[in-house]
Amino acid sequence: MSRTPPGPKGQPVFGSSRQYARDPFRFVTHLEEAYSGVCQFDMGPLETYMVTDPAEIERILVADADRFGKPDFQDDALGSLLGEGLLLSEGETWRQQRRLAQPAFDMSRLSGMADRIVDHTESRLADWGDGGQFDVEQEMTTVTIDVILDLMMGVELPRHRLEHVREQLEPLGMRFEPDPVRFALPEWVPMPGDAEFDAAVTELEAVIDDIVAQRRDDIGDADDPDAPMDFLSILLRAREAGEQTDRQLRDEMMTMLLAGHDTTALTLTYTWFLLSEHPEVERRLHEEIDAVVGDGRPTAEELRELEYTEWVIKEAMRLYPPVYTIFRQPREPVDVGGYTIPPEASIMLPSGRSTAPTSTGRTRRRSIPSAGAPNGRGSAPGSRTSPSAAGRVTVSANISPCSKPGPSSRRRPVSTGSPTRASVRSNCCRR
Numbered sequence: 001m002s003r004t005p006p007g008p009k010g011q012p013v014f015g016s017s018r019q020y021a022r023d024p025f026r027f028v029t030h031l032e033e034a035y036s037g038v039c040q041f042d043m044g045p046l047e048t049y050m051v052t053d054p055a056e057i058e059r060i061l062v063a064d065a066d067r068f069g070k071p072d073f074q075d076d077a078l079g080s081l082l083g084e085g086l087l088l089s090e091g092e093t094w095r096q097q098r099r100l101a102q103p104a105f106d107m108s109r110l111s112g113m114a115d116r117i118v119d120h121t122e123s124r125l126a127d128w129g130d131g132g133q134f135d136v137e138q139e140m141t142t143v144t145i146d147v148i149l150d151l152m153m154g155v156e157l158p159r160h161r162l163e164h165v166r167e168q169l170e171p172l173g174m175r176f177e178p179d180p181v182r183f184a185l186p187e188w189v190p191m192p193g194d195a196e197f198d199a200a201v202t203e204l205e206a207v208i209d210d211i212v213a214q215r216r217d218d219i220g221d222a223d224d225p226d227a228p229m230d231f232l233s234i235l236l237r238a239r240e241a242g243e244q245t246d247r248q249l250r251d252e253m254m255t256m257l258l259a260g261h262d263t264t265a266l267t268l269t270y271t272w273f274l275l276s277e278h279p280e281v282e283r284r285l286h287e288e289i290d291a292v293v294g295d296g297r298p299t300a301e302e303l304r305e306l307e308y309t310e311w312v313i314k315e316a317m318r319l320y321p322p323v324y325t326i327f328r329q330p331r332e333p334v335d336v337g338g339y340t341i342p343p344e345a346s347i348m349l350p351s352g353r354s355t356a357p358t359s360t361g362r363t364r365r366r367s368i369p370s371a372g373a374p375n376g377r378g379s380a381p382g383s384r385t386s387p388s389a390a391g392r393v394t395v396s397a398n399i400s401p402c403s404k405p406g407p408s409s410r411r412r413p414v415s416t417g418s419p420t421r422a423s424v425r426s427n428c429c430r431r
Contacts, residue, residue: 005049005339007031007039015042017180024178024324028350038337044183047345049336056337057349060328068328071346077175077187077194081201084248085255097252100238104152104231113151114300120146136272141265142166148260152231153253154218155211165207165257168200172258208253212236231256263322270320271313285312321351 008031010016020027020043028050031039037053051057060068070090082088086097124143128134145165149155157165175197182191211232219236220227227233235252238244275282288308289298298306328347333340341347 003340005038005040005337006035007041007050008034010042013044013184014180015044015046015183016048017043017178017183021178021180028324028348032350038339040339043346044180044185046183047342048348049339049341049345050348050350051336052350053337060336060347060349061326064334067331067334068347069331071327071329077197081172081175082255082258083251085251085259087255087259097248100234100243101231101252103229104234106229109229111300114298114303116150117147118297120150137265137269138166140268140272141169141261144261144265144268145169145257148256149211152256152260153211154215154228154230154232161207165204168203168207169258169261171196171200172204173262176262204254204257205250208250208257211253212249266320266322267313267317270322271316274316274319275312281312284308323351325350 008016008019011018016027031041031050032052035050035052037056038049038051040047040049042048051060070088079088084093084097086094086101089097120143124139124146128139142162146156146162149157149162149165171193174193179191185191215232216236218228219233219240221237227237232253235244235249239246239249275285285308288306292302292305326349328349330341330343330345330347332343335341336347
């Protein structure tokens with residue numbers, strides 16, 4: 001059995017990390033086109049294997065998941081930031097936290113959640129003036145944070161504090177983006193952005209402390225049927241029962257704020273961008289919303305009827321995956337695609353279809369194909385379905401569809417304006 005698969009040689013010290021950091025979508029797409037199944041390259045000193053064979057991806061994430069763990073290559077700052085929250089925890093710790101969190105995302109809460117999401121969306125849209133210019137990503141980020149604070153933590157912040165939270169989350173999110181220098185240097189070497197990162201963590205921990213103090217006396221009893229069922233209330237009741245530590249509660253709140261808002265905000269941002277480039281798709285989207293919702297407010301019951309809207313969002317996620325790669329690390333030497341991968345190596349698994357538009361706009365798959373659109377549901381032809389849940393169903397799966405575009409956004413010129421600047425940003429994930 002061959003020990004080393006083919007792959008790019010890269011540069012001394014940095015390996016291929018510079019090319020990867022410059023444009024992750026293009027880099028991953030190039031490797032998929034140049035190599036079949038498995039390829040190998042270096043991320044700084046880290047030996048990395050990219051696996052694109054769907055059968056092998058499923059084996060790594062699902063069938064043989066116990067043989068692979070989350071990687072330890074990402075810097076300690078992320079581990080200390082998110083700790084044992086749902087995103088980074090594993091094994092029995094993750095299962096316990098997942099069971100504890102699930103009631104906050106129950107289908108019985110869906111109708112009320114949908115109403116609140118519409119409220120927050122309409123409130124934000126009321127601030128947009130006709131003919132004005134704004135940063136779509138910032139707007140989607142702010143409204144998503146607003147929704148998370150309300151639905152998951154039971155609080156509403158005034159506008160200036162909401163903007164402050166968004167500003168503090170920015171340097172935290174930047175740490176998730178690939179940096180060739182961080183790949184190459186030890187963790188203890190000071191880096192630009194470290195001070196901003198530490199200051200943002202301190203600020204957000206203070207916000208979390210304020211929210212916890214505000215809610216601590218308003219959580220009810222565990223056996224009270226009328227007790228609040230938001231995520232924070234559930235965790236606070238578990239803390240009182242000795243089932244959670246203060247650190248676990250803090251980790252879950254930080255995870256919810258950072259990881260909870262980013263993927264939704266990015267998906268919405270890319271959806272608006274793609275709609276602005278594809279007026280026929282936008283027209284069909286509006287027609288479906290007019291037919292299903294009319295001039296009223298969208299409801300949870302109407303979501304399942306918005307089949308074309310759902311397809312548009314899924315197609316945007318396929319073209320611009322908000323989480324473009326998942327990483328794993330073998331617990332022991334493993335054979336993948338005819339090659340032996342050592343336990344000190346990292347395995348990169350592209351999510352969705354990686355032949356996506358790049359920051360330069362030069363790719364084969366810029367357009368949204370219409371062949372895969374409803375009547376029936378599903379991805380466009382040629383898309384690869386990978387088990388991106390990694391054996392773990394997303395805790396918010398029931399409420400994620402509530403973030404679909406609705407009539408409120410349709411009435412504004414957000415999706416018909418021409419973007420003055422578009423860049424691709426996305427995340428990698430250890431989930």
